[in-house]
Amino acid sequence: MQQLKDKVAVITGGNSGIGKAAALLFAQEGAQVIITGRRQDVVDETVGEIGHDAIGVVGDVSDLEHHKKLAEIVKTRFGGLDVYMANAGVINLTASGKVTPEDYDRHFATNTRGVFFGVQALAPLIRDGGNIIVTSSLAATKVLPDHTVYAGSKAAVAAFAKNWAIEFKPRKIRVNILSPGPVETEILGKLGVSEANRPAFEDYMASLIPAGRMGRPVELARAALFLASDVAGSFVNGIELHVDGGMTLA
Numbered sequence: 001m002q003q004l005k006d007k008v009a010v011i012t013g014g015n016s017g018i019g020k021a022a023a024l025l026f027a028q029e030g031a032q033v034i035i036t037g038r039r040q041d042v043v044d045e046t047v048g049e050i051g052h053d054a055i056g057v058v059g060d061v062s063d064l065e066h067h068k069k070l071a072e073i074v075k076t077r078f079g080g081l082d083v084y085m086a087n088a089g090v091i092n093l094t095a096s097g098k099v100t101p102e103d104y105d106r107h108f109a110t111n112t113r114g115v116f117f118g119v120q121a122l123a124p125l126i127r128d129g130g131n132i133i134v135t136s137s138l139a140a141t142k143v144l145p146d147h148t149v150y151a152g153s154k155a156a157v158a159a160f161a162k163n164w165a166i167e168f169k170p171r172k173i174r175v176n177i178l179s180p181g182p183v184e185t186e187i188l189g190k191l192g193v194s195e196a197n198r199p200a201f202e203d204y205m206a207s208l209i210p211a212g213r214m215g216r217p218v219e220l221a222r223a224a225l226f227l228a229s230d231v232a233g234s235f236v237n238g239i240e241l242h243v244d245g246g247m248t249l250a
């Protein structure tokens, strides 16, 4: 049985990593998938890989006009949506003393403002009984070196999600937080860690994880499916689902 049959799912940052894995899985599970991303060529390529009539919308989540355009497309083509996964995010590891206003603004513009105004624009179109998944991070609850600004940007969206779970109660919209630990995606190449230091950094991260390895995008996608689906997740609301091989405890 397909767990998202006849559902419409929007995934921001769906052209890479966790978002792409979720898009592939949601489409296999019967959803009409709409992905967003910043680069037309990568979005087009990913839409081709997903198949199942997936569509792509290019834009920057920090731009409010992008969310309005996306909402218009969803409304016109599908009449509404059932699952909104606010997943696009950036990270650049920097010690607090070296964080520039530009670094700070980039994290909060994408990770925080992008999630807030995405939900503001799309929530009115979410059908009663639908759900929202916000991709936060282990860093929102666990202190990790040089993660301060990123952690703040991700803790904020976890707080938004808990408030939305109550705010959207009249429409029975569930809102949950997906909190990944280190996962092998392209984001690891954007951390600000030099290529030379990357293997040592990844070994260090893996050594902190009881599972002894980093996560794989599909493992996060399966957890997102659990939250998105009424088959498994129908009574799951307002939780922070840590998918991190146990790193929260380590």
Ligand code: NAD
Pocket (backbone or CB within 6 Å): 012, 013, 014, 015, 016, 017, 018, 019, 036, 037, 038, 039, 059, 060, 061, 062, 087, 088, 089, 090, 091, 110, 135, 136, 137, 138, 139, 179, 180, 181, 182, 183, 184, 185, 186, 187, 188
């Ligand atoms: P990724 O780099 O593979 O994917 C990030 C996606 O976000 C890309 O599609 C990118 O185009 C999109 N994006 C970035 N800035 C954007 C913007 N301004 N507008 C629109 N789209 C934008 O990384 P990922 O690991 O798949 O990350 C997905 C989410 O998971 C992010 O929110 C990230 O912070 C979070 N996360 C990842 C890890 C990890 O270790 N990979 C750990 C914890 C949390």
